[in-house]
Structures are given as C-alpha cells and as structure tokens.
Amino acid sequence: MSILLTRVDYVNVGVTSRGTTCVFASETKQSQKFAVADHDGVLHIFCFKKGELQVLFKSLPGPKINRIVMGGMTSMPKDKIFLAHGNTVVGYTKKGKLFLKFETGLIDSITALYVLGSDLAACARDLYHRYRECKDADSYLIGEKLYDVVLVPIGNTAVLAVLACGDCAIRVLRGTKNPSILRLASIPTILSLYREGDKESHDRILMGTIDGKVGLLMLDNEKNIRISWVLTKMNSEITALDSYEIQDSLDLIIGRQDGSIEVYTLPSDEDILPLLRFRYNAGESISSVIGGIISSDDCPELLVTTYSGKVFGLTSKSSGFLELNQGKLGINKLKFEIQQLQEELKKEYMGSLHSEDTLSPLILSVNHRLILNKEDASYTLLVELDRSIDNILIQSDTPIELLDVEGNNAVMSLSTCNHDDGNFLLATYRCQDNTNRLEIKLRSIEGQPGTLQVYVTSQIQPKCCRKLLIPICALSLHTRLFIEDNESISGPFNELRLIGGFTLAEMHAWLAFALFDVPERPLIEEGSEAIMIYTSTLIGTILKCKYKKGTASFFSENISTIIILRDILTKKATQRKIKLEVFCDIADDSITKVLELILPKLTTLNELVEKINILDTLDTWEMKNNPADMCTEYQNLIKNESDLRQQMTKSCDALQRLHAIITDLYVDWERAKGSRRISSKQASEKLHSAIESMDMALLLQAFIGKDMSAASVSVPVLL
C-alpha cells in the first residue's frame, strides 16, 4: 500500500502564511499551473513547460498576503485567485490580470477567506462576514478566534458557512442566527472540502486540529454536522489538508507544523480508519500541500510550500527519470546563479556605504506559538525562523522550569541569574546547523505571572535577532472547559465576589491577564452576564467566572485558585484606580473535595515510583532473566516494564509537584480561613507526615484540626 515519492525542488519565494498556494484546474491531463503568494506581497504564477519551471506572472511587492483561495463561476472549474492582505481582497485571473480590488471595511485584517460563486466569506479575528457580489450579505460575531471558513451551497441560492472556532467547536451558520455547534476535543485549525479530482464535495469536509488530529465531517441540508471518523493520534498541529488520487485510490494528504507530510488512504467506509502510505519531513513547517499534476504531464505529485518559502514537489516519478530530466544543465544553471549572487553580495557590501534604502524589506520572520499540554500541565513553545537559527535566548522574570524535549538537538545551557535584574531564568539554546525550528517545553508555577522574552538570532551575517514577548498568566495551568449546561458542575465552591466601578470589558481584560486562552470578547449569556468555565490541568478543579458591569463572582473548589485570582484582580483594579469591595466566602468542605481529587493521583504516582524501584532492584540483581521464578506481581511488572518506564519519564517530578500543591493549598487555606500567613516551609513541615501517609483523614485533620504550635509562630494579618 505504501508509495514512494521523490522530492524535487522548484523555486524559493518569500516567507509564506498557511494556505497561500493554489493549483489551477486543467481540462486535459496536462500539467497544471500554480500560484504562490508570500509575505512580501508578491503573487507568483508558475507553470511547467518542457520540464522547466517558468514564471507566468509576478506581481509587485506590497503588504503581507495572509491567504489565497480559488474562485470563479459555480458551473465552471475555479480559475480565479482571490488573495487577502490587511482587510482588502484582491482578485486575479489565471493570466495575472487584476480584476477586483475590494476593501471590506473590516477593522481587523482578514485571516480566513473563502469564495463560492459570487459569495465571499471573510473572517477577521472573531467576526465572520459574508459578501455577495461585494455587497454585505450577512455577518456574525462569534466572540472566539476564527481559524478557518468554508462555504457550502444549498439549493441554488443559499449557502451554509462552516466555521472553525477557537473554543474547540465547529459552527455551521445559515443566515445570521443560531448556528449549530459541534464540540471537539481540541481547537480545529483548518477546514478543507473533500474533493475527488476537480469535483468538490458539498457534504464532506476534512478538518485538522491544533493537536494534530484529522477528521472527516459530514454535513446535511439542515445544517446538522457530525463526525464521520477522526484520527486521534496526537501530533504536531495540522497546517494543510487535501484529498487527491496519487496512486490507485483517493488519498488524504496532511501537512504539519513540524514539517512532516503524510499520505493516508481515504476509506470509503466509515468504520475503516485511514492507513499511512507515505511520510516525509521537510524540516520546517508546511504552509500548503496540494495534489496535482505539476512538473510532468502524466505523474501526479504533491506540491508543497514551506514557511520559509521553499516550493517543492513530491513526485511519484521514478528518480532515475528525474535525473535525466533535471540533468547537469539545471545544476550548472544553479551554480551560475549562486556565483552571481555571491558577486552581488560583495558588491552590495561595498555599495551600501552610501545608499540609504528606506524601503527595507521584511527580515527575520518569526513564527511562534505557545500551547498548553493538558495531560502533563506544561507548555510547549514553538519557535520557527525563516532561516537557520544560531541561538535562542530565553529570559524570564518569573520562575520557569525548562523540560527536555525529544527531537530538540540544540545544546541548552542555563546561565546563573541575578534576581535583582529581574532574571529568574536565562537559558541559551545553541542550535545545530540548518535548524529552522525549535520546540521548547516549559513549566510555570501558578500564581507567579510574568513575561518570557525570547531572543532568536539568525545564523546569516550580519547577525540579527528578533525579540518576542510571551506573557505567562497567573493561573497559567488552567484550561477552558466547554460545558453547555454549566449548572451541572457541582461541588462545594468557595466564592470570590468583587463589587466596584468596573465595566464588563474591563473585567474581561483583567481576566485575560490571569487566564490563558481567554476569548476575544466576553461570552454573554443570560442577559448581561458573561460566563467562562476553566479547569485546572493539574488537579481538575473547576473555576467558574460570572461577571457583568459592576459585579463579578468566581467559584472554585480550590482555595489557591481563588486567592491567586483575588490577588491579580485587586492589583489590576488598583492600577486603574478602581475601588473594589472584596468578599470571600469559604466553603469548609471544599477542602475535602480538592483533597479527594488529589489523593488518587498521589497514590497512583506513589505506586508507580515503588514499581520502578522494584524494577531497578531486579535489574541490579539481574533477576529479570527468569521471570518464572518470581511471584505474579513481579512478573506483571516485568511484562509492563516499558510502559511503566514511559509513564515514569512523563511524570518524573509530578510527585513533588503534587506535594507542593497540597502545601500551597494549606498556606492559602490558612490565609483565607484563619487570616494567618505561614511560610510554605512551615506548612510542608506540618503536613509532611500526613502527605506521606496519603491518608484522607490525617490530611483533613492537618488542614482543619486545631494546631496550637502553628498558631504560636504565625503572625495574624488582615485578609
């Protein structure tokens, strides 16, 4: 079933956004033209003639192009290009003739675009807007970041809009009211109509998510949408999707953030899962992958565009044929071009002494993303540069722990830090040659917000670096929870109530400092009240935020969450000189709930540690060779050794983290309940035996029971 594809490089353009490559349909089985647009604002249209790449059209540089899509008459194959830069949509014919320039009037720049016949859908931040023949048709404010949009016709005139939304949902919209919602486990980032050859399906949509899952969505006329199948294996983010027949059958083509391109079989039956046929890694993130007949008339291939602007094909043509075709001629031509460039480089160096170029092109484009990993409560920071990275410096003004990532070959070095300079972390990553992207895993501490400054230095002379600022929220390890029925979550809640002269928008902005992934706009439900629900990735406690103009209430079982939130919100209010009245209602049995959530985790981890210890001992005494001599418990251990060890590497210091959480909980509990401040050292001493025992009753006793010795050392303060 597996297929063999060979890489052939075609051309380099500027840095590209995702979804900025299109392939034109062709009536006969001839090689197809294709268009690529880049951040320099240049649209290129290429075609192959006699095995050689030719530029048909090249536009003048302009503002950064975010997206290009194909459009045209509904009855004909799509033959026109629509590209979006800023809030403008520009149309070109396949010959490169400009036929449309349309200012949409949207405030934010367009991030997603779709054209169907005379309908044009544009998404800017959290707003979806549809135009028909360049006149406003309908518009809908989602309040969540929009990642992608697809229009599907129903009947002759009506259209359905399918939107990929940042709150882990697919919304299907007809007109301007009541979209139907399909909740997913993770954020969908890309939508692509299922196509067979030139024929695009009207009821099947391929979907890719931020955590690397791919699925097929089925749509019916009544805007109901359901999942047909999903490949649930977690991986790097999906950045490009297509369906195309390369060999024998229709294939699913996937491009990812980590540079891998995968080809799967597309099953005809819903019950069969796709099978992997081909995998390739390009080393930098993929902007687009499209199937087509590009370089030669009879061989299907994949046309790939990468972030730094490399355009190449993965062709099914045999490599021997390739060599004949490309031959020494092409190589000599390249060598000549390189020589010319080198000479120009020398010239430029001398010449630029006096010339003052005011039109400076964009250099050092950095693409970065911070992702919260729910399973181990850590963050992954992805940094990608459009050229080779020399080194990356990470500076943090709050304690951050860097974790080792497999596949990251950079040499990491921690420098000594002077806390007086506001440095809690100074780490350098010195990269190996030809590294364009780096994945860094880090862990923050809740209640210690701050900013990461990331300096990315390129390898190319004269060396330059770009600085990125990445905020770390106070409740950094909380993630959004999407529950339709928010009354169903129960549990004794502690309540924090704030009353003061703030507006809804102000409170929403303050919360954005405290919580990760806050929606673009407050989500208003039930009149004027906005609601958000978060859950802790560490222990699974809930945080419910309800706020409106003048009052805000926060509910959580976890007293630490409440205290952190109170600290940050009062601080923000003081900065804005807004007076707040603060009320804290502590529910005594909330502590039981939290401990009930933590204890099972603690027990499992302890057991795991013990099992690993036993395995290590068996190793040292070389007793693993004859498992039959041992008791069944040990035999099972040996059988599951690789699993256990894998779990252990995942949760290497989770035990200490849980201990720290319990200690913090106690400190905050004392602070909220007894208005006493105790140091975490005192707390951990007091709790030590109870934590070790892992006994609920003992722990509760330590929390609630009177302890005179602790009282004598603590200093009472006002809450």
Add this chain to the structure above:
Amino acid sequence: MATFSLNLHRRLEAGFVASGKFDGSHACLTAATSSGNVLVHSPHREAGVSNHQEPSSEARLTWSGELAELQIGKEVTALHTGRLGEDGRDVFFVGTSTHILAYQIEDNADLFYKELPDGAYCITVGKLGWLPNHVVVVGGNCSITVLDIQADEVFWTVAREKVTALAVFDFDGDGDNELLSGTTDFGIRAQKEDAILWDTVENAPVIALHALSEREFAYAACLEGNGTVGVYNSGNILWRIKSKHKVITIRAFDLNGDGAVELLTGWSSGKVDARLCSNGQVIFKVQMGAPIAGLVEADYRRAGKPDLVIVTVAGEVRGYAVGSAMETPELGDEHRELMAKKQALQMELRQRTVAESNYYLGSKLAVSIASARGAVRLGLASGPGLLIYYSMVFAEGIFEGESLVIHPSKPQGELEIALRFPKNGPVDIHVKTCVGASGSDLMMVLELTHQLPQLCMYESIPRPQQLPDGLEDRGVVMQVPERAQRVALWLNQSLILSAEIEVAEVGPKAGHLEVWLRGLRDQRIHCIELDATSKLKIRTEDPVFAGDVVQALAIYLGLRELSSEANFPEEERRMLDALQRFKGYKEVDARLQAETAGSSSHVKNLIVRLEDARILEDIEGMRMRLNQLKIINGDLIRDHEIRSKSYGEFVGALKELNVGIQNASRFRVGKAATSTVQRCREAIKEENEDELISAIRHN
C-alpha cells in the same frame, strides 16, 4: 544494512564492552553487567571443550552455552582486551577501583592479579616507543602505571586528576608510539616518557581517546547534559561537535569502504553515527532501541574481516560490515543543496540591506578588558542611539553551563561582565552582544572573539607596604639563562595590564625585574623577581601558581631543562599529613578485614543452626536465630560503611600525594621534573618522610 543481529538478554553497563580473540582465532565479546560481573559471549565456541578439563582452583569462569560469567564482585571500572608478548591470544583485562586482573579466558586462569592503590579507570595495551615490549597502560587516580607481562611496574607518572582515557599511538609522526592521556579535569596530553610533547584543555572530562591515523586522533568528552566529540591532527583541532546527549564510546572503522576510517560515535540516546575524520560530516547514522553500551570491531561472522559491532545496554548486538554505508550521491540532493544555498544567499543579501544601514549609524561596540576587583571585567558600551539588550559569553568549562548571559532589567548603554575563571590558562571567550534601538524588537548581534591570557586572573599591583608573613622565603628559586627583557615580554603577554612592564636598561635597577601580583580568586600576593644575575624568584605560597608560571615561562623561552629549589612549608606539611593518613589506613583496613571475616563465619554458623531449627520445626529457635542474624547483619553493614568511609579517605590521601608530586614536578622542566617524580614515588613507597621533603625541595 546490518549484517547480523542478536540479543544477549542481559543488561550491560554503558562503556564497558570489548572484543578479543582469546583462543587466537575466534572473536568473543566481553561486557560488564550492573552487578559487578563480566560477561563473555563466544558464539563460535565448541560446547563441552572445557567440561573435560578438571576445573582448576583458580578458574573464575563458568560457561553455560555461548555465555560465560566472570565474577568480579566489585564495580568494574575498566575493560580491555589486547595482546601481550608473542602469544597470539588476546588477554582480557578488568579494572576495579583497587585492582587490575589480567585473565586468560582460554586457559580459564589468571595471567596476573595486581593491587593498584590508585585504581584502574582505563586500560590500554600497546607498544610504547621508549619501552621494548608490549605493555599494559593503566590510568588511575592522578597517576598512570605501565605494567609488563609479569605485572612488574616499568613506568609510572603523575597526572593532575583521575585518568579516564588512554591511547598509545604515534603522535608526532616519528615512528615511535607516544602515550596520550585524558583526565577528568578536561586535560589531554601527549607524552614521551616524562617529556610532555603537547597538552590542551577541553571543555569536559575526557572519557575516550582513539587513534585514527598517523598524527590524528579523536577524543570524546562528557559532562552532565552534553557530550562532545572532536578530532585533532598534530595537536590542532580539526573539528568538534557538541550534542545534548552523552558520548559513550568512539571508534574508528571504515564503514563506507573507501579505504579510510571514519569516526563512529555511540551516544546515550541510542544513536550511532559515522563521521568523516576530516570534517565531521555525518555519512551514516542508525538509531538503536536503547542507549549504546559499546562499539567494537570483531569478526563475528568468521568472514575473515572484522565487522563493526554495536552493543546496547539492553543487550542487543548488531553488526555492520565494511562498506555497508556506501554513499550514493543523488542528483536530486545536490540540486536541493544548491537551492538551499541560493536561498541563503538571497536572504543574506536581503538581511544586509536592512541591517547594514544600522552599521553606519556609528554603532561600533566599545570593548574594554581589565583585571580588577576580583574578576576579569569585560566592559561593553554601545554607540549613540543604541542600547545593549543582552550579552552572552560562550566559553567552555568555566561556567555552570557553556554560557553566561547578562540581561539587564532594562536595555542599557553600558554593561560590565565579571568573568571568574577557576583555573589559570589561556581562555577563548566568544561574546555575542545584542544591541538595538530603544523599544525595537529587531536587533543586531555583534560578535567578538577574544583570547584571554594565561594569567588573566592576576592583577598587577605596586609593591605592598607590608608583606604577608613568610612570603619572603617561600616559593621557587631558579636560574634562568635569559635576559630580564624577555621575561618582561612574556609577562606583558600573560597578564592584562594597563601599562606594559619594562626593564630599566641603565641605573641601579638595570636588568632587574620585580612584579607584584594579586590573585583575583583568593587575594593572595605573589611576586616574580629576576635580578641581574638571572636568578628568578617566584615568591608565593601557592604551589599551583608557581608551577603554572614555571611551565609557561619555559615554553615561552624554549627551555628544555630547568631545575629549581622550592620551599612551600604548608604544602610539605599537607603531604606529610597525607602520608600519615595513608599509613594509618593500611592498619585500619587490616583490622577491619579481620573483623569482617569473623562476622561472616559467624553468619555461616548461624545459618546452619537456623536450618537445623527449621528441620526440627523449632519455631522459637528459628526466631531467635533470625534475630541474631539480623543483629550480625547490622554489624556487617556498619563495618562495611566504616570501611568504605576509610577507603574514601585513603583514596583522598593518595590523591593529595599525587597532586603534590605533580606540583613538585611542575617547578622543574625536563630531567629535573622526571627525577622529582621518581624520587617522590620512591619516598612514598618506602614511607620515608625526610626523603619526600627533600625530593620536593631540591633536585
């Protein structure tokens, strides 16, 4: 593609794998396991051969099928195979922290078993240029011992730290083999007898050295969290690469069949890669399922040619034949490389148009270096309109990691970096400074490479008013057949000075040189003095400083022989103290050993009684015996702890002695240094205190 693969189903220790033909014709694999045993795997052994022989009393090997186990009972610290003398069979060497065992596998008998108080942390076999026969070279704690086939010591020398890597090869291309050694204090040196031909300092403890071709060798160095591999040719580095994984072993093997060897590296991540010796380019790599335990060359298929054998800690064994990684240059690849190069050039051109304009805003970075206030201070100042965002100093083996970053809370116009080097010696620093306009997020990075001189951690001071006690007569005195002017030149090169040191040509002080220095690390005062009669006095209390000065000066002046008088009372006292402790340990150990023997016989006795009680179904008796056993067990553990503690002290004392010898030898150059080492060694062996002191003081 792999030519064979098999699994030993045992966990092996990383770094302790060797192969040899113990019967002279069939290749065997040996490896250390975690519990202090050594495994011998012999796939071509004819089963049952040794069964007919009477098991001799000293047979340590027990065969079961293809595998045999050698019980060492102690942590194995070195493993090697090699041929000694005329015998065509390989001898198997095992090193522990106290002994070396040379074993004849085929005879199942010891060749020798010798106590080495310095331990055996690496072993190699070869023919050294200045010795007539093949010898065993053993690296121990601060020493290198050379043994012949009778286990007699034929050569001994000191090293600065634990010796962890050895190689015997022709370093200078004169046809004779030299000895190359690597130590845990990052040093590599090549020596011919006692003459040090070349030495260098790497960035981490050296764990492996391997001869490649004439004058060319590879080394591997490892620290927690990273590993380095590199190749030297005639003492010049050709290339080095650093990875976040650890290097376990290196080996030369012709994997692509082009007639020249490649350098193979086995990593803790389970990766093995082959690099061209000339430039470090990777031509082959393979990922194994577990960390690499070792790479050896063995003719495991009996093909007549040795294969490369990769062994992992999980016991997986995989073989690759010569030429199994043939290069197939593809036109497509070449095309792609050229495309990438073109893109890089285009980008450079583009970057220049943006970054260049900044250059001519007068933005040169002003740099100053001074030795002051306890550190070497690197001052940076940015040009007008620009601020320094951060500065990054890369230097190997000086900081906790490989870099030191100074990041002010707000971008500043000036920045001072305090560098504190733990050791003397020239240091290469590589500074990257990021400067840019205020509030900008695109900055330029200015790079600066600088070599700091050998004595940069000493500042020049005027003659102190009050001399510290005893400085007057402490230090080293020697006769230097050179003019003061040349010594002054050397000092100007080796110190960071604001004004050059000059020697008066006329007047009462003509030809007289006196320089006072203060150490930035410990604030101690030192003085280098040279009078008109060419008598050089180094007045100091620090023997390491004196040694460094003598050695560096001798190299600068091209002196091959230099003898001196040394006076370091504290150092002498410390040596004598160490000698006392060394003696003390031997007595304590003998006594403790006797006690342990007594306890263990008691244990045996109790077990017999316990068994009796069990047979008689005497529950009470069993309980009593078990309790007694428990008590004795506790005693045994306690005894063991005492013993291991006192052994630790013993090793410490021995190390102190060896360091002392090293220091004493460094006051001299050439024959004088050699004889100092030998005299000290003799004195320690005989436990003769007076002789030891005299050896340190005089030639």
